[in-house]
Amino acid sequence: MSSGFSVQVLNGNQIAEKFVARSKVAVKIQEKEIKRLIQDVKKRAKSLAPVDTGALRCSIDSEMISKTSGNIFSQKSYAAHQECGTLRFAAQPY
Numbered sequence: 001m002s003s004g005f006s007v008q009v010l011n012g013n014q015i016a017e018k019f020v021a022r023s024k025v026a027v028k029i030q031e032k033e034i035k036r037l038i039q040d041v042k043k044r045a046k047s048l049a050p051v052d053t054g055a056l057r058c059s060i061d062s063e064m065i066s067k068t069s070g071n072i073f074s075q076k077s078y079a080a081h082q083e084c085g086t087l088r089f090a091a092q093p094y
Helices: 012-048 055-059 079-084
Strands: 060-066 069-074
Touching: 012 060, 012 069, 055 060, 055 079
Parallel strands: none
Antiparallel strands: 060 069
16 A cells, blocks of 8 residues: 655646746845945944044945945055054054
């Protein structure tokens, strides 16, 4: 005696189309959330950046690299020295 069962899926194409549509919506939500997170990190970096003239703070920017990643950066040559420190000066991470 075998204890098996069978399943028949009716309207399989409609189900597949719903999965595709929902995955597209999920990707858009993910992209929007990543953009928001990058802006939040940029805002926090600007608020934590040490200020003398304000040039470092003003130079902090962001960019989307792909739909799932981005960069927060500064064009100032001394930004990495402020963030990580040097032999003579302690780090002032932002």
